[in-house]
Amino acid sequence: MKKKIVFLTGAGMSVESGFKTFRGQDGLWEEYPVEQVASHEGWEADPELVNRFYNGLRKKLFAAQPNEGHRLVAELEKDYDVVVVTQNVDNLHEKAGSTRVVHLHGELTKVCSSRDQFDERYVRELTEDDCEVQPGEKAGDGSLLRPFIVFFGESVPMIGEAAEQASKADIFVIIGTSLNVYPAAGLVHYVRPGTPIYLIDPENVSTAGIPNLTHIQKGASKGMKELIEQLKR
Numbered sequence: 001m002k003k004k005i006v007f008l009t010g011a012g013m014s015v016e017s018g019f020k021t022f023r024g025q026d027g028l029w030e031e032y033p034v035e036q037v038a039s040h041e042g043w044e045a046d047p048e049l050v051n052r053f054y055n056g057l058r059k060k061l062f063a064a065q066p067n068e069g070h071r072l073v074a075e076l077e078k079d080y081d082v083v084v085v086t087q088n089v090d091n092l093h094e095k096a097g098s099t100r101v102v103h104l105h106g107e108l109t110k111v112c113s114s115r116d117q118f119d120e121r122y123v124r125e126l127t128e129d130d131c132e133v134q135p136g137e138k139a140g141d142g143s144l145l146r147p148f149i150v151f152f153g154e155s156v157p158m159i160g161e162a163a164e165q166a167s168k169a170d171i172f173v174i175i176g177t178s179l180n181v182y183p184a185a186g187l188v189h190y191v192r193p194g195t196p197i198y199l200i201d202p203e204n205v206s207t208a209g210i211p212n213l214t215h216i217q218k219g220a221s222k223g224m225k226e227l228i229e230q231l232k233r
Contacts, residue, residue: 004081006169007073008162008187012176012201013220014090016067019060039152043114047144051133054108054147061108062128066096069175069220072228074098080171085162085187087177089149102162110148113139118157123148159187166190173227175200175220179207198227 036042037053074097076082084093084101089108093101106117111133113122122139137145150156166172166187172195179185188210191197197213199205200223207213214230216223 002079002081003170004083004168005076005171005173006165007082007084007086007173007175008166008177009073009084009086009088009093009175010177011088013069013086014064014067014088014092015176016069016219016221017064017090017092019064019090019092034152038149040154043146043151047114047146048135051135051145051147054149055132058108058126058131061090062131064090064092066092067221069224070096070098072221072224073175076228083165085165102158102165104150104156104158104162106147106149108147108149111139111145112148113141113143114146115139115141115143117146117148162187163190167192169195171196171198171231173198173200175223177201178203178205198230200224200227 032053037050043050070092073084077099082100084098085104086093086101087104089106091107091109110123110125113119122141133145139145167190169191172191188197195212197210199207199213199215200218200220202217202219207215216226218226
């Protein structure tokens with residue numbers, strides 16, 4: 001039976017793909033206040049602005065390509081049972097070939113009902129040739145179409161699935177996240193005692209209280225190369 005590796009990936013996973021992070025220098029939030037484009041209140045106040053923001057972001061995503069880090073994560077499926085839990089709304093893990101991806105914060109390539117964003121009947125995948133929501137465009141239930149994104153303050157329905165996967169991990173790997181964003185940051189506490197944990201991040205990240213942790217202080221691609229070398233030992 002293959003060992004199970006569970007990855008938790010954050011914004012730093014996609015930096016090398018040229019896809020801006022939401023936080024940090026030159027982040028997306030510098031162009032718009034977060035409350036305006038990523039909160040329920042912002043949506044209620046100006047749904048056209050919110051959809052326009054995500055239309056633009058979606059175009060950038062379709063132009064982006066997975067980096068070597070994404071590809072190396074996908075390639076590990078040859079030898080391991082791999083599950084990716086991501087805080088990212090991009091689809092770069094899937095583009096790279098990962099087959100089991102749990103999206104905690106939604107998916108940028110999808111739109112949904114604004115009455116109930118998790119009603120699967122009205123969740124729709126957009127294509128590169130048709131990736132814009134038009135003003136006033138509606139979902140099948142008659143409500144305005146909105147991005148299939150978990151706005152700040154909204155519940156994170158996939159966190160239960162993510163916690164279950166973390167609890168089954170033989171190896172737990174964190175890439176490109178500061179471990180400050182909850183509830184995702186709490187997943188490390190579901191990992192079984194004694195399970196090796198790796199953190200791939202070029203920054204100094206506070207890891208106090210996390211046992212069995214190895215910090216590979218590199219970006220996603222170089223860090224994944226080093227991780228693979230360490231797993232071979």
